[in-house]
Amino acid sequence: MSDTRPIGVFDSGVGGLTVLQQLHALLPGERLIYLADLAHFPYGPRYQHEVRDFALRIIDHLVGLDTKLVVVACNTATAAALNAARERFDVPIVGVIAPGAQAAVEATRNGRVAVISTEGTRASQEYVHAIKEANPGVGVLGLAVPDLVDIVEAGEAAGPQAHAILAEVLTEIGGWGADTLVLGCTHYPLLRPTLQRLLHGGAVSVVDSAETTAARVGRILTVNRLGAGGEATVAPVLLVTAAPQRFAASAELLFGGSLPEPTLVPLWDAAALSGASP
Ligand code: DGL
Numbered sequence: 001m002s003d004t005r006p007i008g009v010f011d012s013g014v015g016g017l018t019v020l021q022q023l024h025a026l027l028p029g030e031r032l033i034y035l036a037d038l039a040h041f042p043y044g045p046r047y048q049h050e051v052r053d054f055a056l057r058i059i060d061h062l063v064g065l066d067t068k069l070v071v072v073a074c075n076t077a078t079a080a081a082l083n084a085a086r087e088r089f090d091v092p093i094v095g096v097i098a099p100g101a102q103a104a105v106e107a108t109r110n111g112r113v114a115v116i117s118t119e120g121t122r123a124s125q126e127y128v129h130a131i132k133e134a135n136p137g138v139g140v141l142g143l144a145v146p147d148l149v150d151i152v153e154a155g156e157a158a159g160p161q162a163h164a165i166l167a168e169v170l171t172e173i174g175g176w177g178a179d180t181l182v183l184g185c186t187h188y189p190l191l192r193p194t195l196q197r198l199l200h201g202g203a204v205s206v207v208d209s210a211e212t213t214a215a216r217v218g219r220i221l222t223v224n225r226l227g228a229g230g231e232a233t234v235a236p237v238l239l240v241t242a243a244p245q246r247f248a249a250s251a252e253l254l255f256g257g258s259l260p261e262p263t264l265v266p267l268w269d270a271a272a273l274s275g276a277s278p
Helices: 017-026 048-064 075-088 097-107 119-124 126-132 146-155 160-175 188-197 209-223 246-259
Strands: 008-010 034-038 069-072 112-117 139-142 180-183 206-208 237-240
Touching: 008 017, 008 048, 017 034, 017 209, 017 246, 034 048, 034 119, 048 069, 048 075, 048 119, 069 075, 069 209, 075 097, 075 119, 075 126, 097 112, 097 126, 097 180, 097 206, 097 209, 112 119, 112 126, 112 160, 119 126, 126 139, 126 146, 139 160, 146 160, 160 180, 180 188, 180 209, 188 206, 206 209, 237 246
Parallel strands: 008 034, 008 069, 034 237, 112 139, 112 180, 180 206
Antiparallel strands: none
16 A cells, blocks of 8 residues: 655755755655745754754644654754654654764774764764764764855855865864764755865765665655655655745755745744844
């Protein structure tokens, strides 16, 4: 029997589209609904309880759209809300930290893994827990690199500022001896071309959780007999909580013209939106 209900995916902005892309590539017959919470972007510098409340409200909305599984395509929201969300909702919920940690443990040869992320993710120490859960013998260096989020969101992932920040990061993790770098923010895979230029194919493996998260979703659908089963490719639906034009512009810059137009879903009232980014 096939289950044609959609899969819900969310992030604070365009970063989670890196996960959406991998889901779409691996599971082309699944209906995907992506929600970007631009009303509260960025999540990284916010208090954990704030991000948790946003995430729970979004998951509630996605569950209301009859989703069969929800992917928290944001490391900061995964760190802040995954456990609370699993306690509250019956729908299977998948975060991006455990898949990224697993990929890192499989990639490292010297047992030294560096993780770059937002401040919220670093402060939560969830990568340390997840990596050491997978292999307690692995050492972890966590670095917050919050400026990269705005740079990516602005479509400047290949620009000189990204280049300079990443060069500094690579010097620091090289000094510490990491042979593996986890891109612990769903915006960061868009920096891969800049990173590859800096690494010159060197000794550091770069891992992100987009592909491993998609693979995990595929396994969960199979084990729980939730797969849509169809062969036909279904286009994703895009929702934003604010600034649909800004979202469409960043998404087009980053992913070309391949994405549909986003629809505005005002999940928060005007008062709650007073702290929104322009
Ligand atoms: N995409 C988010 C993450 O993976 C970060 C963006 C933000 O700060 O809102 O952590």
